[in-house]
Amino acid sequence: MRLLLPLLFLFVPVLANAQQTMDEAYGEKIAEFTTDERFLNDLIDHLPASDTVPSPLDYFGTIIGAEGILHYTEDIYGYLRALADASPRVMVRNIGYSEEDREMIEVIIADEATIADLEPSRVALNRLADPRSLSEDEASDIIASAKPIYYLTAGLHSSETGSPEMVMELAYRLAVEESDYIRSIRDNVITMFTPAAEPDGRDRMVDVHRYSDDHNGQAPNLTYWGKYVAHDNNRDGYGMALNLTRNLLDSFHHWKPQVMHDLHESVPYLYVSTGLGPYNEWIDPITVDEWHNLAYEDVSELTRVGMPGVWTHAFYNGWAANYLIWMANLRNSNGRFYETFGNSHPGTFERKLGKRSTATQWYRPNPPLETVMWSLRNNTNYMQSGVLASLKYTADNAHQFVENFWLKSSRAVEKGRTEAPYAWVIPHESQQDRPVGTTFMVNLLMDMGLEVHQSESALSEGDLEAVAGSYIVRLDQPYRTLAQVMMDRQNFPEGANAPYDDTGWTLPLSHRVDAVRVDSSWILDADMTLLEAHVAPATSGAGRGKWLVLNNTTDDNFALFRYRLSGTQMEAAESEFEAGEDTFHAGSLIFERSDSALETASELGLQVQAFRSKPDVAMHNADPARVGLIHTWTSRPQDAGWWRFAFDEVGIPYTYLSEQDLATTDLSQFDVLILPRTRSDFKTLVHGNSMVGEPTPWEPSEEYPHIGHIDQTDDTRRGMGYGGVTRLQAFVEGGGVFLTSGPSSAIPIDAGLTRRVSIRQTRSLQARGSLVRTQVADSLSPIAYGYPHDGDIPAYFSQSPVFSVNSNVGGYRTPDWQKDLAWETEVPRTVLSFAKSNLNMSGMLQNPGELQGAPAVLDVPVGDGHVILFATRPVRRWNTHGNHALVWNVLLNWNDLRVGWPERKKED
Ligand SMILES: [Zn+2]
Incomplete structure (x- = not known):
């Protein structure tokens, strides 16, 4: 494909080095797989040839973005290691392993001198992260010579398949090309990337695509990504449950990159993150400024070379801090992301877009086309062009990025010394309701990279009464922003638009651990010692007695x-x-x-x-229940994955089964069946997905070894049928307990398993992933055991369901015996309620009237058993530890839930 003449003037540096020999075959293939000239530019329409360094074409026999080609992690790592072997400008480093024991790596690229002597650069950047041990002169010296690190993460979302491919070509280009443009990046920036942030899901996805090719386009959905969760692998920043989060955070702490950039695929053609706000209230304004500068640079550079559909603003807000890139935003670096247009499958398809994507908007003056043939190569071109523009901007402003990093750290420390709050005190576990939970949270804060001290003497002021040995999170530390985002209440602005993700997550609330914000500076002078290792609650002997x-x-x-x-x-x-x-x-x-x-x-x-x-x-x-944890094939079992994680991590045994198994398994082997939130409604659970076509198995085979594991079926399309419903009903009526949570609590109600509970349609309530105040409504219920009778229980709630209970057992003509019977056999027991006032504890809550006073946890009698309906989400993203015991109480008291059942109030 020939370039239009005007474009040649825009990237003059490329021309200046036109003497480097190009790999003509590669360039021709790029043009062949690109569907429209506008999706090309002279940054990425060619690839230089090399006698010593293998290109993707040399190594694989196909170019990156070729029709129909996706690579397994093993092949991607193989190529990148071959690149590192051949080029002194490339290094590969292992950063850990996934839950299924696949390797995770990062690739480091810079000029050969920098790569040969990398450790001093790393140490220098690390020193800038802590201004307390550095004079301003020393800092200036480091800033004058330091190169910023720009860290890309690819392949986090497994169904978004383009980025692990793109980074291979990017690596080759950065290592080999001698244009001024690329040389300036190589000489001034240390570029790093992780090619497959979710390696388990990547290999499954490649299998699914191959399966589809072999089966006339029909394949199972990518039901499982990683071992536990799918899309949520991007939202693990508060719980740090997943290996990928821990591995990447370790890498962050090792290098302290100035920019982290996560590559996603969804909207056309290239969305560059800035967001619409409200931005997180604790984020340093320099970070926000960097978001905009980088985004405008990408948009204007790509728009100048004629690429349509590159835009910023909209799409996301910048409030929730659990995203992977917030690893950087919370630690004085910069975290940003792309959404490019992916087909998921590496084929070329006609894509038709609606007005929502193609209308000209203030933030999208050059919108995507209404109809387009779209290929993996187009996606590769957009992603790579944007990344190159960002890298060039970082290279041109290298000192500014490094200086900003130091400035943010310095300002954090300075703020902590001069303005409230000055610290958080977490009273010693002996003063807490949840002693083990307290040390767990302290350890989590340390794992996040926060400094936690232990007081040498008692601390007392106002609400604060903490014994010696209590924990202090000083706010005059470089990661002050991180501490505030995790510890303080989230004040989502009144009237702001509801975002698509959580708005409230305050760790002390979600873990039900007391923590006191200290707004006076004396705390900084208290005697304290820095904790060097994890803590555990001290226990003493039991004393004498049988x-x-x-x-x-x-x-x-x-x-x-x-x-x-x-x-x-x-x-x-x-x-x-x-x-x-x-x-x-x-x-x-x-x-x-x-x-x-x-x-x-x-x-x-x-x-x-x-x-x-x-x-x-x-x-x-107290008979421990035999638990069945139910997941669904008809929709991705992500919440079931979080529940499975919690059971595995805590160590409570369970059997994992699907809605299909309900129809065929002897349920008498269980005492409690749990259905976590699923996107499937009752109808879908019964009839499954469309039965058109052939069965789509989810099981490993020689051809597709990565599909399956975790659980398997010979056909993911099949539902539970009425056979499943009947068995479930018999299970409950025979004395079993069926527990549902969040929107899935509609399932037993819609199925007619329960009586007297309905779900109220709300008109104006806005509660997006907020922490709300719940209270014990029936202190005799075993489900509330251990919880304070007169205190608050912060709980995660997101929008629905709002339960309504009909407890009317009849009027003046109904005989009392009938009322008693109705009361005992049908009327649900309200265990927990949403507070009648001051409902919001953290996050967004607008028009709370419809939720106030509504039941939060219901125990519905059904025959000899119970259906337990949670409006809240007691197990979610490894970040609701304070609510876990509501579930554990059900497991330990499953056959005694009738204890203390309330008496019917007799009318006068
Ligand atoms: Zn994504």
């Missing part, structure tokens, strides 16, 4: 203790009681002394108390 009591702290480990000793007879107290000098919560476990119990408790950081006689309190057997 009977042991373990307080129900609602810690995860409390439930785990019961499961670890599942063969031991234990009883659960049915109310709060006093023994010796201690008060124990309802649900506390009472059992006979044994060495294994004492050892297990101490291993889990739990304090048991011994008594000579059995405590005098009503109690029942």
Whole structure:
């Protein structure tokens, strides 16, 4: 393809080095797979030839973006390692392994001198991250010579297939091309990338695409990406549950890159992140300024060379801080992303776009075309051109990026010394409801990279009463922004548009751990020691006596203790009681002394108390439930993945089964069945997806070894049918417990499994992923064991469902015996309610009236069993630890949920 003449003047530097021999075959193939001249420019329409360094064409026999070609991680790594072997400008480094043990790597590219002596550059940049140990003169010296690190992440979202391909060609180009343009990038920036941030999902996706090619275009959906979650692998910043998050954060801490750039695919043709706001309230304004400068640069450079459909603003807001790129935004660097236009499958397809994508807007003066033949190569061109423009801008402003990084760190420290808040104090675990949860949160904060100190003496001022040994997060540390974003309340602006993601996540609320914000500066002078390693709650001996009591702290480990000793007879107290000098919560476990119990408790950081006689309190057997965790094939089981993660991580055993299995499995092997949120509604669970075409199995085979694992089926399309519904109903009526959460609580209601509960359609409520105030409505319910009777329980709620209960058991002509029977057999018990006032604890909540006072957790009697409906999401993204025990309580008391069932109020 020939370039239009005017374009030649725009990238003059390329011409100045026209003497380098080009790989003509490669260039011809680029033109062949690009569907329109406007999708090309002279940054990426060619590739230089090299005698020593293999190009993708040399290595694979096809160019990047060739029709029908996607590579497995192993092949991508093979090529990149061959590149590193051949070029002194390229290095490959292992950064860890995925849950399924696939390797994760990063590639580092710069001029040969920089690569040969990389460690001093890294150390210098690292020093800028902490201005407390650096004079301004030293900082200036480092800034004058430092090269910024620009870190790209590709292949995080597995169905977005183009970026792991694109970075291979980018790497070759950066290593080999001798144009002034590329040389200026190579000499002034250290470019790094991770080619497959979700390697498990990448390999599955390549299998799915190959399966589709072999089966006339029909294939299973990419049901599983990573071992646990799909799209949410991008939103793990508050819980840091996934290996990829931990590996990439380790890498961030190792290098301290100035820019992180995540490559996504969704909207046409290239959206560059800036967002519409409201921006996160704690973010440094320099970061916002950098977002805009980089975005405008990309938009204007690509628009100048005639590429349509490159735009910024809109699409995302910049509030939620859990995205992978916020790793950088929260740590004085800059995090940004692209959305390019991907086909997912590497074929070429006609794509028709609606007005929403093609209308001219103030933020999109040069919109995408209404109809276009779109290819993987087009996607590659856009992505690579944008990245090159960003790298060039970073190269041209290298000192500014490095200086900004240091400035942000310096300002954070300075602010922490001179303006409130000055610190957060997390009182010692001995003062907390959840002692293990407290140390868990402290450890999480340290894993995020925050400095946490421990006080040498008691701290007291206003609301703060903390014993010696309490934890202090000083805000005069470089990651002040990170500390504030995690610890403080999110004040989502009143009246702002609802975003598509969470708005409130305050860690002390979601973990139900007390933390006190200190707004006066004396705290910085308190005696304290920096914590160097993870902490664990201290436990002491149980004392003498045959009977042991373990307080129900609602810690995860409390439930785990019961499961670890599942063969031991234990009883659960049915109310709060006093023994010796201690008060124990309802649900506390009472059992006979044994060495294994004492050892297990101490291993889990739990304090048991011994008594000579059995405590005098009503109690029942605490039988740990046999749990079935249900996922769906008819829609991606992402929330089920988070639940599975929580069960695995805590250590509670379960069986993983699908909606299809409900129709064929003997359900009497379970006591509790859990259906986490799914996008499938009741209809879809019954009839499945479209049965047109051939069965689409999700199981490994020799041809497609990566499909399957986790769970498998011979046909993902099939639903549970009425057979499944009937068995589920028999399971519950026979004494089983069925638990649902969030929008999926509509399923048992729509299925007619429950009576007297409906879901209210709200008109004006706006609650997007917020932390709201719930309270115990029935303190005798075993589900509320361990929770404060008169305090708040912050809970995650997002928009729906709002339950409505009909507790009318009849009028004056209804005989009392009939009312009693109706009450006992049909009327649900409200365990937790949304607060009647001051509902919002963190995040967005507009027009809360429709939610105030509504049931948050319902226990619906069905035959001999129960359906437990959560309006809230007690297990979500490894960030709702304070609510986990509502579920664990169901598991430990599943056959005693009738305890303390409320009496019907008799009319006068
Ligand atoms: Zn994406």
